[in-house]
Amino acid sequence: MGQISKQTALYIALLFVCSSFTLIFPFYPGIAESKGVDLWLIGLIFSLNPIAKILITPFLGKIMLKIGRKSVVTASFILTGMSMLVLSPIESCEKNTLLVLSVFSRAFSGWASGCVFISVTSIFISDYPDKAVTMIGRMEAAVGVGLTLGPVIGASLYFLQLFGALIFLGSTALAFTPIAWKMLGKFRELKIVDAEINTIPLLLKPRIFLSVLMDTTYLFSSGLLATILEVHLRSYDLDPLYVSLCFAFQSGFYLAVSLISGAVLRNANERLFMIIGVFCLALGYSMLGPWTAIYPNEVWVVILSLPVISIGQCFTYSNLYLVFSIPYMQKSVVQDYGYKHDDIIDERICGYAVTACAVGEIIGPMYAGMISDFFSIETCCVIASGATFVYLIVYIFGSGYFYDVTHKRKTIVSIDTELERSVIGNEHHF
Numbered sequence: 001m002g003q004i005s006k007q008t009a010l011y012i013a014l015l016f017v018c019s020s021f022t023l024i025f026p027f028y029p030g031i032a033e034s035k036g037v038d039l040w041l042i043g044l045i046f047s048l049n050p051i052a053k054i055l056i057t058p059f060l061g062k063i064m065l066k067i068g069r070k071s072v073v074t075a076s077f078i079l080t081g082m083s084m085l086v087l088s089p090i091e092s093c094e095k096n097t098l099l100v101l102s103v104f105s106r107a108f109s110g111w112a113s114g115c116v117f118i119s120v121t122s123i124f125i126s127d128y129p130d131k132a133v134t135m136i137g138r139m140e141a142a143v144g145v146g147l148t149l150g151p152v153i154g155a156s157l158y159f160l161q162l163f164g165a166l167i168f169l170g171s172t173a174l175a176f177t178p179i180a181w182k183m184l185g186k187f188r189e190l191k192i193v194d195a196e197i198n199t200i201p202l203l204l205k206p207r208i209f210l211s212v213l214m215d216t217t218y219l220f221s222s223g224l225l226a227t228i229l230e231v232h233l234r235s236y237d238l239d240p241l242y243v244s245l246c247f248a249f250q251s252g253f254y255l256a257v258s259l260i261s262g263a264v265l266r267n268a269n270e271r272l273f274m275i276i277g278v279f280c281l282a283l284g285y286s287m288l289g290p291w292t293a294i295y296p297n298e299v300w301v302v303i304l305s306l307p308v309i310s311i312g313q314c315f316t317y318s319n320l321y322l323v324f325s326i327p328y329m330q331k332s333v334v335q336d337y338g339y340k341h342d343d344i345i346d347e348r349i350c351g352y353a354v355t356a357c358a359v360g361e362i363i364g365p366m367y368a369g370m371i372s373d374f375f376s377i378e379t380c381c382v383i384a385s386g387a388t389f390v391y392l393i394v395y396i397f398g399s400g401y402f403y404d405v406t407h408k409r410k411t412i413v414s415i416d417t418e419l420e421r422s423v424i425g426n427e428h429h430f
Contacts, residue, residue: 009183010120011142013073016080016173017116018146020109021049022226023153023169024087025247027162029230030240032102035095043227043369045102050219050361052110053117057355060118070184072119077177079112084170088163114358121353145255210399214274214316215353216360217391221281221313223364224384225250225288232288232377236299250306257314271401275392277315282388284309289381 032042064072087105090098120139153169225247233243287295287305295301371380396402 005183006185009180013076013116014142015146017112018143019150020080022150025226040369040373043365046226046365047362048106049110050358052107053114054358056111056114069119072115074181076112076116077173077180079108081170081173083108084166088166091162207399210395212352212356215356218313218316219357219360220364223361224368227365227368228372228377250310253307254310254314257311273315277312278392280308280312282385285381285385289378291382
């Protein structure tokens with residue numbers, strides 16, 4: 001099989017995993033609430049996906065070295081199919097059974113997510129070193145499409161027969177597994193200079209650690225929206241169909257920004273746009289509440305917050321052909337901290353990024369569910385906005401961005417001054 005077939009299989013794996021994650025957003029909270037499940041518990045159930053992912057991620061690097069990345073990618077199809085099949089009877093079962101099925105479904109989905117993100121990111125970085133940024137950018141475009149399709153499919157399932165539809169989707173994922181295996185072909189062997197290298201000190205470097213937190217910030221926002229947006233919009237008496245369309249609108253806007261900015265910002269300063277992204281998230285959360293000290297308590301403010309949050313997500317994490325966090329960390333490791341380039345370092349950076357995303361997925365739903373349940377959705381969003389703004393300030397100074405910008409300006413001024421003195425000296429000489 002050729003490169004096109006191989007890459008197509010990888011993108012399809014991403015589509016399956018990402019759409020299965022957001023698939024339940026439009027209908028699951030409503031079904032769970034109708035059976036007496038509290039909002040904080042719904043948030044906890046959403047967090048089980050990243051908890052499962054974060055538990056398996058530390059072992060996936062060694063597993064890939066033993067069984068191969070192809071096997072890990074293929075496993076994601078099987079686990080994704082199982083996550084849908086397990087969830088299929090939730091409409092007809094009672095509360096306790098629903099909770100048990102939800103736990104298994106989210107666990108399978110989380111394992112699938114860990115498998116596909118670690119393996120695909122590793123493949124794109126190691127097998128396409130000259131096109132790594134482009135390949136990961138396309139990967140994130142596939143992620144955006146998957147996240148967008150999930151709510152759209154979920155909205156369709158809401159108005160169709162849920163049991164049969166989930167059986168069909170799960171069976172489709174399982175049936176595609178042998179096809180994907182054949183399409184994937186072979187990957188190159190990883191070149192490891194020092195398999196025992198300790199990358200923990202690397203993670204603790206300020207520029208790396210604060211950039212890893214960008215991935216946490218991105219998935220925190222997704223988890224927060226997944227938990228409260230449906231319930232929040234229904235409190236304004238919005239029809240379920242329009243609620244589903246709001247999810248699709250948010251994901252679709254993310255993808256649209258990726259397509260446009262990816263073509264325009266190829267030579268962008270990564271940290272500058274991550275800073276802009278964090279600012280947009282802080283602003284978006286304040287509108288999502290909405291923070292009634294600033295905005296009117298109207299549904300249009302809530303809906304308007306979604307594109308603002310989408311821009312924030314796009315810039316804090318990625319847009320098409322541009323993934324700000326991972327390439328910046330790869331470059332900083334060599335240029336700022338003197339490490340030699342090695343596949344194992346790339347694999348560890350990918351692992352840290354995936355783990356950071358999982359932490360965001362865990363914290364987001366749990367935080368949103370608990371604070372909204374015990375206080376209010378407005379309080380939840382205002383606190384999130386404030387915390388994000390604090391992180392923005394810390395990143396500007398802690399990542400060295402402020403120092404680099406001011407130092408660069410001083411250097412430019414110094415060069416200009418020297419040139420002026422040189423010109424004046426030459427004039428006096430003549």
